[in-house]
Amino acid sequence: MTEIKETSTNFANKQALADECPEAYASNIIGGQWTLVICSWLLEGKLRFSELKKNLPNITERMLTLQLRKLEENKIISRTVYAEVPPRVEYELTAIGYELKPIIKALENWGEKHKALLEET
Amino acid sequence: MTEIKETSTNFANKQALADECPEAYASNIIGGQWTLVICSWLLEGKLRFSELKKNLPNITERMLTLQLRKLEENKIISRTVYAEVPPRVEYELTAIGYELKPIIKALENWGEKHKALLEET
DNA sequence: TAATGTACTATATAAAATGTAAGTATGACT
DNA sequence: AGTCATACTTACATTTTATATAGTACATTA
Numbered sequence: 001m002t003e004i005k006e007t008s009t010n011f012a013n014k015q016a017l018a019d020e021c022p023e024a025y026a027s028n029i030i031g032g033q034w035t036l037v038i039c040s041w042l043l044e045g046k047l048r049f050s051e052l053k054k055n056l057p058n059i060t061e062r063m064l065t066l067q068l069r070k071l072e073e074n075k076i077i078s079r080t081v082y083a084e085v086p087p088r089v090e091y092e093l094t095a096i097g098y099e100l101k102p103i104i105k106a107l108e109n110w111g112e113k114h115k116a117l118l119e120e121t
Numbered sequence: 122m123t124e125i126k127e128t129s130t131n132f133a134n135k136q137a138l139a140d141e142c143p144e145a146y147a148s149n150i151i152g153g154q155w156t157l158v159i160c161s162w163l164l165e166g167k168l169r170f171s172e173l174k175k176n177l178p179n180i181t182e183r184m185l186t187l188q189l190r191k192l193e194e195n196k197i198i199s200r201t202v203y204a205e206v207p208p209r210v211e212y213e214l215t216a217i218g219y220e221l222k223p224i225i226k227a228l229e230n231w232g233e234k235h236k237a238l239l240e241e242t
Numbered sequence: 243t244a245a246t247g248t249a250c251t252a253t254a255t256a257a258a259a260t261g262t263a264a265g266t267a268t269g270a271c272t
Numbered sequence: 273a274g275t276c277a278t279a280c281t282t283a284c285a286t287t288t289t290a291t292a293t294a295g296t297a298c299a300t301t302a
Contacts, residue, residue: 003257003258004257004258005256005257005258008256008257008258008290008291009179009256009257009290009291009292010256010257010258010289010290010291011257012179013154013179013180013290013291014154016178016179017154017155017158021157021158021161021229022228022229022230022231022232022233022236023157023158023161023225023228023229023232024154024155024157024158025232025235025236026228026229026231026232026235027151027152027156027157027228029232029235030148031148031152032259033134033135033138033145033148033259033260034138034145035148036142036144036145036148037138037142037144037145040142040144048278048279049278049279049280050277050278050279053279057137058130058133058134058137059134060260060261060262061279061280061281062260062261062262062280062281062282063259063260063261064279064280065279065280065281066259066260074235074239075235075238075239081279084268084269084278085267085268085269085270085277085278086268086269086270086276086277086278086279087267087268087277087278087279087280088278088279089278089279089280096231096234096235096238099231099234100231102227103224103227103228103231104144106223106224106227107143107144107147107148107224108142108143108144108147109143110143110147110217110220110221110224111143111144111146111147111150112143113217113220114146114147114150114195114196114217115143115146117196117217118195118196124287124288125287125288126286126287126288129260129261129286129287129288130260130261130262130286130287131259131260131261131286131287131288132287132288134260134261153289154289154290169248169249170248170249170250171247171248171249174249181290181291181292181293182249182250182251183250183251183252183290183291183292184289184290184291185249185250186249186250186251187289187290202249205248205299206247206248206297206298206299206300207246207247207248207249207297207298207299207300208247208248208249208250208297208298209248209249210248210249210250
């Protein structure tokens with residue numbers, strides 16, 4: 001995250017892939033390590049930064065911030081700041097973000113199934 | 122790819138997440154840069170290494186090999202070697218791999234929609 | 243004899259993602 | 273004056289992923 005080099009081959013490849021393959025495009029957006037889990041929690045309703053943090057036990061504040069920023073940039077979630085002290089910020093899925101719901105559910109089912117399959121020796 | 126350090130925090134986090142959240146588990150498996158595109162091509166039927174390479178213009182042979190290996194390890198694809206010269210190797214989706222089809226299609230639709238949304242304005 | 247095609251492997255390096263640790267602003271409260 | 277809570281930010285280190293380049297085996301073909 002942090003910095004990406006727009007002259008790298010990697011960047012160019014990602015662009016080209018995303019242009020041609022909407023599934024690769026989607027994967028770039030929701031493929032982060034915590035992305036789907038965050039969305040999955042937000043499917044239940046809006047949450048504050050600290051609540052998200054509690055639900056994702058091992059995430060660092062930095063990572064949470066970065067992922068939320070990226071999701072916000074991609075309009076998957078919206079961010080509302082309340083001018084209070086101490087500050088309060090709420091995150092909520094947007095319409096397009098909420099449309100990930102069936103995909104997330106499908107991935108969950110597939111994941112369970114796949115895990116079972118690998119475990120049966 | 123290549124080497125992963127089983128003592129790193131990152132590794133531990135991934136494990137923990139995958140244990141609790143099947144969607145994160147699934148994302149780990151299909152979240153590689155080329156993974157979904159490869160699967161998407163294989164949805165149409167078995168393909169040889171060189172055919173895959175042709176369809177993924179900028180991929181290096183090394184990357185293709187690594188991704189295929191990972192997919193094979195995860196039993197998403199199967200690999201058949203024909204004892205010929207020059208060698209011939211065919212890749213094909215397994216049953217569980219084929220079950221990704223609706224997910225891939227859903228991701229494609231979502232991706233298109235999302236792209237359109239970001240472009241308007 | 244030399245070149246060809248296929249599906250790789252080996253090594254090096256670059257880039258991206260993630261993690262660690264510390265610090266910031268604010269107003270209320272002690 | 274000092275502590276607290278929240279939601280960050282910053283600088284830096286490490287780990288993971290991706291690319292670049294070259295090389296391998298071997299029967300067939302030229």
